Amino acid sequence: MKNKIDYNSDWNLDPAPESIGHIKLKSKYDLFIGGKWVKPKAGKYFATINPATEQQIADIAEAEQEDVDAAVKAAKKAYDTVWSKLSGKERGKYIYRIARLIQEKAREFSVIESLDSGKVIRESRDIDIPLAAAHFFYYAGWADKLEYAFPNRQPKSLGVAAQITPWNFPMLMIAWKIAPALAAGNTVVLKPAETTSLTALKLAEVIQEAGLPDGVVNIVTGYGKTGAMMVDHKDVAKVAFTGSTGVGKIIMKAIAGTNKKSTMELGGKAANIIFEDAPLDQAVEGIINGIYFNQGHVCCAGSRLFVQESVYEVVLRKLKDRMESLYVGNPMDKNTDIGAINSKKQLDVINEYIKIGKTEGAEIYQTKCTLPKKGYWCKPTLFTNVAQSNRIAQEEIFGPVLAIQTFRTIDEVITKANNTPYGLSAGVWTDKGSKIFNLTSQLKAGVVWANTYNKFDPTSPFGGYKESGHGREGGLHGLEPYLKFD
Amino acid sequence: MAEKDYRLSPRVDQVGIQDRVDRITKRSVKSEAKRKGLLMTLNMIDLTTLEGADTDFKVKQMCYKAQHLHDSFPDLPTTAAVCVYPNFVKTAINEVKGSKVKVASVATAFPSGHSSSEIKLLDTKIAVDNGAHEVDMVISRGKFHSGEYNFVFDEIAAIKEACGNARLKVILETGELGTFDKVRRASDIAMDAGADFIKTSTGKISPAATLPVTLVMLEAIKDYYYETGKMIGMKPAGGISNSKLALQYLLMVKETLGGKWLSNEWFRFGASSLANDVLMQIMKQESGNYQSKDYFSKD
Numbered sequence: 001m002k003n004k005i006d007y008n009s010d011w012n013l014d015p016a017p018e019s020i021g022h023i024k025l026k027s028k029y030d031l032f033i034g035g036k037w038v039k040p041k042a043g044k045y046f047a048t049i050n051p052a053t054e055q056q057i058a059d060i061a062e063a064e065q066e067d068v069d070a071a072v073k074a075a076k077k078a079y080d081t082v083w084s085k086l087s088g089k090e091r092g093k094y095i096y097r098i099a100r101l102i103q104e105k106a107r108e109f110s111v112i113e114s115l116d117s118g119k120v121i122r123e124s125r126d127i128d129i130p131l132a133a134a135h136f137f138y139y140a141g142w143a144d145k146l147e148y149a150f151p152n153r154q155p156k157s158l159g160v161a162a163q164i165t166p167w168n169f170p171m172l173m174i175a176w177k178i179a180p181a182l183a184a185g186n187t188v189v190l191k192p193a194e195t196t197s198l199t200a201l202k203l204a205e206v207i208q209e210a211g212l213p214d215g216v217v218n219i220v221t222g223y224g225k226t227g228a229m230m231v232d233h234k235d236v237a238k239v240a241f242t243g244s245t246g247v248g249k250i251i252m253k254a255i256a257g258t259n260k261k262s263t264m265e266l267g268g269k270a271a272n273i274i275f276e277d278a279p280l281d282q283a284v285e286g287i288i289n290g291i292y293f294n295q296g297h298v299c300c301a302g303s304r305l306f307v308q309e310s311v312y313e314v315v316l317r318k319l320k321d322r323m324e325s326l327y328v329g330n331p332m333d334k335n336t337d338i339g340a341i342n343s344k345k346q347l348d349v350i351n352e353y354i355k356i357g358k359t360e361g362a363e364i365y366q367t368k369c370t371l372p373k374k375g376y377w378c379k380p381t382l383f384t385n386v387a388q389s390n391r392i393a394q395e396e397i398f399g400p401v402l403a404i405q406t407f408r409t410i411d412e413v414i415t416k417a418n419n420t421p422y423g424l425s426a427g428v429w430t431d432k433g434s435k436i437f438n439l440t441s442q443l444k445a446g447v448v449w450a451n452t453y454n455k456f457d458p459t460s461p462f463g464g465y466k467e468s469g470h471g472r473e474g475g476l477h478g479l480e481p482y483l484k485f486d
Numbered sequence: 487m488a489e490k491d492y493r494l495s496p497r498v499d500q501v502g503i504q505d506r507v508d509r510i511t512k513r514s515v516k517s518e519a520k521r522k523g524l525l526m527t528l529n530m531i532d533l534t535t536l537e538g539a540d541t542d543f544k545v546k547q548m549c550y551k552a553q554h555l556h557d558s559f560p561d562l563p564t565t566a567a568v569c570v571y572p573n574f575v576k577t578a579i580n581e582v583k584g585s586k587v588k589v590a591s592v593a594t595a596f597p598s599g600h601s602s603s604e605i606k607l608l609d610t611k612i613a614v615d616n617g618a619h620e621v622d623m624v625i626s627r628g629k630f631h632s633g634e635y636n637f638v639f640d641e642i643a644a645i646k647e648a649c650g651n652a653r654l655k656v657i658l659e660t661g662e663l664g665t666f667d668k669v670r671r672a673s674d675i676a677m678d679a680g681a682d683f684i685k686t687s688t689g690k691i692s693p694a695a696t697l698p699v700t701l702v703m704l705e706a707i708k709d710y711y712y713e714t715g716k717m718i719g720m721k722p723a724g725g726i727s728n729s730k731l732a733l734q735y736l737l738m739v740k741e742t743l744g745g746k747w748l749s750n751e752w753f754r755f756g757a758s759s760l761a762n763d764v765l766m767q768i769m770k771q772e773s774g775n776y777q778s779k780d781y782f783s784k785d
Contacts, residue, residue, distance in 0.1 A: 003714075
């Protein structure tokens with residue numbers, strides 16, 4: 001294409017690495033049960049590694065049945081003897097204390113998060129950790145106001161909540177789970193994802209420091225089968241899960257016929273829709289932010305792009321140019337835009353989908369960036385010439401891979417956008433307010449962003465339609481799944 | 487005559503512009519990149535004096551400074567240009583003779599632009615006849631707000647013709663335009679009518695140049711380049727007085743238009759006090775200490 005923007009220049013940024021000397025990490029982490037660090041009964045540990053360097057950071061305990069039993073028992077005891085008897089005001093004080101401690105240690109948390117997950121320090125520093133603290137602050141405020149939140153409904157806590165969190169926003173997802181659970185008066189057994197346990201364990205230290213009564217929050221580490229043991233435990237009253245739709249279905253089958261309440265925040269394949277009257281340069285930023293934020297490891301990522309045909313060429317050209325200006329590489333560098341893929345396993349999944357896309361006849365474009373030799377990396381990727389029936393347009397890839405289609409009319413794009421088993425999020429870009437309202441009412445998605453993308457706030461509920469899950473997290477709505485009403 | 491309906495110029499989303507600016511201001515420019523960026527900044531400055539109290543002596547002092555930014559430090563570049571009122575062009579030309587420093591003259595009833603077309607043309611011709619290498623004109627904001635885009639277009643085209651070989655910078659006075667949509671519209675008109683540069687402000691009203699408004703204009707330049715292959719220069723002016731901000735502007739240019747725009751042929755800072763702050767930073771990088779402000783000449 002002629003008149004291409006050329007980012008080559010003899011003026012280039014020098015490395016600006018965030019210092020990591022200040023963080024305190026142990027070489028081996030046990031389980032956090034009943035307010036104490038407890039060795040796993042079977043004595044098994046697994047390694048957590050830095051996906052940007054493939055170097056081991058620490059050994060993490062693997063919880064087996066006995067350990068899970070102990071954790072649920074501790075949570076049950078804490079619920080029966082302490083937490084359920086405490087006034088909302090007192091519960092709120094503890095949650096505020098946790099929020100403040102996270103803020104104080106924000107730098108340490110963000111560095112650990114980036115080391116353990118591969119996400120760029122800019123995001124963990126500016127998004128993940130501040131938002132996690134904000135969630136604790138927000139729900140702390142609700143703890144003594146539940147009766148006002150649900151007038152005339154007499155809200156009551158449930159008991160022990162089993163919570164299983166994903167690896168894409170480790171600390172933030174933990175905050176989404178723990179903060180409302182505690183505010184509503186429940187106790188918690190939480191399992192972080194096996195590739196990203198460290199911030200959860202660091203949070204356990206904060207919880208100790210905050211003086212939270214023993215057993216109110218228990219953190220057990222391990223793989224999927226540890227999570228299954230939690231879900232199946234008879235003393236668990238509530239299951240909250242964020243992760244893949246596949247695992248979500250297994251959990252729902254497991255708890256069918258029990259009294260356990262559930263919140264499922266599962267996969268997505270969001271439509272990001274660009275109309276011809278949109279502010280195109282900002283829409284291009286929104287596309288970038290929609291799919292390449294956190295390497296595309298985002299359940300609400302705008303992974304299906306729909307561009308109105310009349311502006312398709314110019315949008316594609318702007319998008320490709322903008323992609324070339326992204327800095328890909330060391331997540332610890334403050335200037336990096338795109339970091340490492342979370343794990344070898346996930347990289348294999350992404351590469352498999354890229355192969356499928358090519359086989360299906362879609363046209364691939366990847367940026368010309370050079371990738372580090374060690375670690376798990378994927379270039380920002382897009383596919384054009386994509387059909388609605390292609391697998392890359394239907395299935396969640398969970399990586400920096402965008403599938404682009406065109407459309408002609410509003411009705412057409414609504415049909416295509418809703419033509420998916422998922423329904424978590426969507427984006428609409430247009431200068432026309434009435435068009436935004438028309439689409440927000442017709443798109444089957446839990447969140448619809450207008451002229452922006454991937455914006456989060458603790459006051460705003462988040463959750464899906466259809467196979468993207470049920471229940472809401474965040475906002476007033478996020479309290480309800482942790483309460484029962486007479 | 488303009489052929490386009492400029493009411494249809496691309497729309498700009500303010501929140502999106504601010505988000506993008508925030509990404510750029512969070513970048514970290516260190517060591518060698520910082521040194522290079524600072525030297526580049528010096529070389530992109532249009533050292534400016536546009537006061538009612540200007541005199542030949544004042545202009546001469548400034549012209550000397552433009553060529554000798556800090557003689558105790560070897561191999562510093564000169565500024566790109568000096569920028570003066572038309573009646574000081576002769577003086578300035580004399581002073582910068584033999585150097586790389588260009589002389590830019592404001593024209594067209596600067597700063598308000600309220601005068602007859604004849605006077606504006608004459609204003610421009612005098613500046614050019616006196617040897618100005620560059621002309622910084624203002625658009626008729628009143629006519630622009632009245633929707634008389636053809637008038638604004640024709641006026642720019644006429645001034646461009648009067649400029650001959652002098653390069654024309656078109657000042658939009660963005661602080662008076664009200665919205666980014668209007669800034670975009672004015673940018674499109676100026677470029678189509680023959681501007682070599684588009685420039686944010688006269689420096690006479692607040693707000694003058696800002697990063698968001700500059701981004702809107704850089705994106706207009708990018709679209710123009712996509713369509714025509716022609717490069718248009720950019721000059722933010724007014725309100726840029728420290729090194730950190732200057733480096734953020736350069737990063738924004740680089741990430742929007744690429745490396746080709748990173749020279750004083752395509753990018754300028756309109757500023758009077760920026761140079762000394764940049765000099766202070768350069769000396770700090772060299773010696774490790776900040777020096778007194780009085781070690782740098784204030785002309």
